[in-house]
Amino acid sequence: xxxxxxxxxxxxxxxxxxxxxxxxxxxxxxxxxxxxxxxxxxxxxxxxxxxxxxxxxxxxxxxxxxxxxxxxxxxxxxxxxxxxxxxxxxxxxxxxxx
Numbered sequence: 799x800x801x802x803x804x805x806x807x808x809x810x811x812x813x814x815x816x817x818x819x820x821x822x823x824x825x826x827x828x829x830x831x832x833x834x835x836x837x838x839x840x841x842x843x844x845x846x847x848x849x850x851x852x853x854x855x856x857x858x859x860x861x862x863x864x865x866x867x868x869x870x871x872x873x874x875x876x877x878x879x880x881x882x883x884x885x886x887x888x889x890x891x892x893x894x895x896x
Contacts, residue, residue: 799828799829799831799832799833799873799874799875800829800872800873800874800875801825801828801829801874801875801877802874802875802876802877803877804825806877807821807825807864807877807880808821810877810879810880811862811880814862814880814882816858816861817857817858817861817862817880820857820858820862821857821864821880824843824855824857824864827842827843828875832873833868833870834870835870836848836853839853839868843855843856845860848868849892849895850895851867851868851869852865852866852867852868852878852894852895853865853866853867853868853875854886857880860883861882861883862880862881862882862883863879863880863881863882863883863885863886863891864877864879864880865877865878865879865880865881865886865891865894866878867894878891878894879891879894
């Protein structure tokens with residue numbers, strides 16, 4: 799998959815140094831993947847959920863959430879947010895559903 803963009807993901811995650819390794823692991827797995835649908839994503843990340851076209855990935859256990867728009871036909875993942883679980887619960891990320 800083409801992850802757009804690694805720089806944006808690393809910038810968003812830089813606020814959370816304890817997540818660095820987990821974010822890099824996610825990025826490496828996503829780049830190597832050829833996911834065509836949620837079922838295929840869940841083979842690698844079983845706790846992933848879809849909210850509209852947005853995938854919600856649990857990162858580093860359940861400490862962080864990565865929100866990404868999935869464009870399966872084009873093999874693209876657009877990074878939208880990287881949040882703590884508490885930030886995710888506030889719901890501001892839902893702006894990306896529009």
